[in-house]
Amino acid sequence: xxxxxxxxxxxxxxxxxxxxxxxxxxxxxxxxxxxxxxxxxxxxxxxxxxxxxxxxxxxxxxxxxxxxxxxxxxxxxxxxxxxxxxxxxxxxxxxxxxxxxxxxxxxxxxxxxxxxxxxxxxxxxxxxxxxxxx
Amino acid sequence: xxxxxxxxxxxxxxxxxxxxxxxxxxxxxxxxxxxxxxxxxxxxxxxxxxxxxxxxxxxxxxxxxxxxxxxxxxxxxxxxxxxxxxxxxxxxxxxxxxxxxxxxxxxxxxxxxxxxxxxxxxxxxxxxxxxxxxxxxxxxxxxxxxxxxxxxxxxxxxxx
Amino acid sequence: xxxxxxxxxxxxxxxxxxxxxxxxxxxxxxxxxxxxxxxxxxxxxxxxxxxxxxxxxxxxxxxxxxxxxxxxxxxxxxxxxxxxxxxxxxxxxxxxxxxxxxxxxxxxxxxxxxxxxxxxxxxxxxxxxxxxxxxxxxxxxxxx
Numbered sequence: 001x002x003x004x005x006x007x008x009x010x011x012x013x014x015x016x017x018x019x020x021x022x023x024x025x026x027x028x029x030x031x032x033x034x035x036x037x038x039x040x041x042x043x044x045x046x047x048x049x050x051x052x053x054x055x056x057x058x059x060x061x062x063x064x065x066x067x068x069x070x071x072x073x074x075x076x077x078x079x080x081x082x083x084x085x086x087x088x089x090x091x092x093x094x095x096x097x098x099x100x101x102x103x104x105x106x107x108x109x110x111x112x113x114x115x116x117x118x119x120x121x122x123x124x125x126x127x128x129x130x131x132x133x134x
Numbered sequence: 135x136x137x138x139x140x141x142x143x144x145x146x147x148x149x150x151x152x153x154x155x156x157x158x159x160x161x162x163x164x165x166x167x168x169x170x171x172x173x174x175x176x177x178x179x180x181x182x183x184x185x186x187x188x189x190x191x192x193x194x195x196x197x198x199x200x201x202x203x204x205x206x207x208x209x210x211x212x213x214x215x216x217x218x219x220x221x222x223x224x225x226x227x228x229x230x231x232x233x234x235x236x237x238x239x240x241x242x243x244x245x246x247x248x249x250x251x252x253x254x255x256x257x258x259x260x261x262x263x264x265x266x267x268x269x270x271x272x273x274x275x276x277x278x279x280x281x282x283x284x285x286x287x288x289x290x291x292x293x294x
Numbered sequence: 295x296x297x298x299x300x301x302x303x304x305x306x307x308x309x310x311x312x313x314x315x316x317x318x319x320x321x322x323x324x325x326x327x328x329x330x331x332x333x334x335x336x337x338x339x340x341x342x343x344x345x346x347x348x349x350x351x352x353x354x355x356x357x358x359x360x361x362x363x364x365x366x367x368x369x370x371x372x373x374x375x376x377x378x379x380x381x382x383x384x385x386x387x388x389x390x391x392x393x394x395x396x397x398x399x400x401x402x403x404x405x406x407x408x409x410x411x412x413x414x415x416x417x418x419x420x421x422x423x424x425x426x427x428x429x430x431x432x433x434x435x436x437x438x
Contacts, residue, residue, distance in 0.1 A: 028322065028372070029329035031353055054208055054277055058288040061273030062200055062212045065355050067363055068408060070203045072347060074355040088273075090212075090292060091256070092265050109328065111354030115347055120204055128354030130329025 029130025034110065042086040043127070046114070051122040056114060063114075064091040075112040079129070164241045166294040169270040174215065175289065178250050182287055189282040196274070200253050209276045212253040214268035217244070245269075270294055311382050316394065318375040325395050327370030328354065336400065336415060344410040349402060356402075358429070365433050368400040401432050 045051060045059060056073070057063075065074040078087040089109060110129035117123040175182060180191045192209070199209035251264050265271070271292040279285040324330060331353065338344070338352060349366065350356075356366040375394035381387060402413040418428060 028324045031329040031331050031335060031368075033352065053203060054286070057203065057208055057210055057275045058277065058286060061275060061288075061290045061292065062210045065359070066201070067346060067350065067359075072350055074350065076355065088290070088292060090265065090271060092262065093293075111328075113350045113354060115351070124351065126351040126354075128352070130324075130327075 031128060031130055033126050034129045035127070041084050043112070046122060046125050048122055048124050053116050053120045053122070056122065060088055060112075064089070071116055073114045073116070075114075077110050077112050077127075078108065079110055165245075165269050168241075168245065169215065169291075169294060171272065171289045171291050173245075174213070174250070174270075174272050182284065182289075184284055184286055187284040187287075189276075189278050189284070192276055192284070196250075196252055198252065198254060199276075207278055209278070211272075211274040211276075213272045213274060214251050214253060214264050215248050215270040215272065216264065216268040217247050218249050268293075311387075313378075313380045315378040316375060317377070318394075319373065321372045321374050321396060323373040323393075325371045325373060325393060327357070327368075327398075330370055330372065331368055331398070331400050331415075336413075339402070339410060339413050341410050341412055346404050346408040346410075349410065353400075360429070361433065364404050365429065366400075366402040366404070367429055368402075370398050371395040372398065399428065401429060403433065 045055070053070070053073070060075055063073040064076045066072065067074070076089045076091055078089055080087070110127055112125070112127050114125045115123045179195050180187060189209075196211050196213070200212040201210045202208065203210070248269065251261070251268075253261050253265065255261055256265075273290045273292055275288045276284050277286040335352065339349070346363065346366075353366075353368055357369045358367040359365065360367075372395065373393045374396040376391065377394055378389070378391045380389045397418055399416045399418070400413065401416060403411045405411045414432060416428065416432070
């Protein structure tokens with residue numbers, strides 16, 4: 001797994017290059033659910049109706065957000081397709097910080113959303129990211 | 135050719151910049167190698183043994199958790215580690231004044247001054263400041279059994 | 295796609311060697327935010343039907359949450375034009391250029407049962423209110 005400083009510098013470079021290309025209008029990420037990676041990988045352990053909240057907390061750590069009590073948990077993650085790794089990011093490091101009261105999340109960061117049932121088992125989940133148009 | 139005085143000033147600035155660059159690029163690498171889960175566990179936590187360590191021991195070491203789930207059965211801590219008050223400019227000045235070959239000693243001494251802080255309110259200004267300036271962040275998750283003994287636990291280094 | 299707003303016209307200010315140009319363009323690109331929330335995605339929002347859970351699964355974690363999860367904000371900025379400033383005199387000069395961003399906000403309000411009550415896609419003008427002020431003002435109005 002890459003060191004945090006390597007990751008943040010690559011995140012910054014990636015975001016900067018993406019921003020440069022995006023400003024030119026060569027592509028605009030559009031928020032959408034994504035399947036990553038298609039053949040499993042570090043998130044393959046997430047199985048609806050099987051994985052427990054306990055397993056997820058032990059594997060991913062403290063979520064960046066939670067809603068409706070603890071029924072819905074969200075993680076901000078950095079996806080590295082090259083190394084096939086997922087890195088959980090603290091929210092403070094996933095922000096553009098353009099407005100100190102309403103931060104804008106960086107396009108290089110994806111949002112993992114996990115919904116649990118009353119038995120504390122994962123009911124459904126989604127990975128949401130800014131996708132470049134095909 | 136520039137006057138001798140100007141060449142000396144320019145050389146000093148270049149040397150200072152090189153030192154600062156070396157220091158700033160060495161510090162994250164040092165922390166990445168030394169500020170590990172094992173370091174945090176060894177320094178601030180009781181021995182974590184599933185089936186043995188109690189909730190009371192964890193509370194005594196870390197205090198109130200950042201989050202709790204399933205009526206307290208699962209406790210999660212967001213722990214940032216660093217100096218209580220970080221003055222980056224003073225740090226860089228100190229490092230530049232130290233002998234270059236003693237950098238490891240400087241970083242070791244800096245780590246000795248580290249204190250842990252459990253984040254309980256992500257909107258508190260002081261806690262946000264500590265998050266941003268921390269040298270490291272670790273997430274600890276404890277699952278307790280009916281007897282308030284740790285049944286499972288995990289520790290993740292989020293950064294460096 | 296929205297065009298340039300009325301009033302944002304080509305401006306050339308000639309003052310003793312200074313030139314300032316503001317060139318409006320159709321909206322494009324992304325200068326802030328995770329991504330553009332396009333009309334197709336917004337069309338999935340149905341007040342009285344869509345739940346907070348649905349929104350999170352489709353849009354991800356919001357950029358801001360206030361009033362105990364009753365209000366979500368998603369925010370993204372696009373380019374609506376470019377500005378150029380050139381000043382020169384004698385043998386020296388300075389030039390600078392940049393984008394003119396347009397801020398987009400998707401504001402959502404949920405009821406006590408977690409169901410969407412109302413939502414609004416807002417694009418404040420250049421001289422509009424700061425984001426949080428606009429959000430709090432919108433949150434203070436009654437749902438239609």
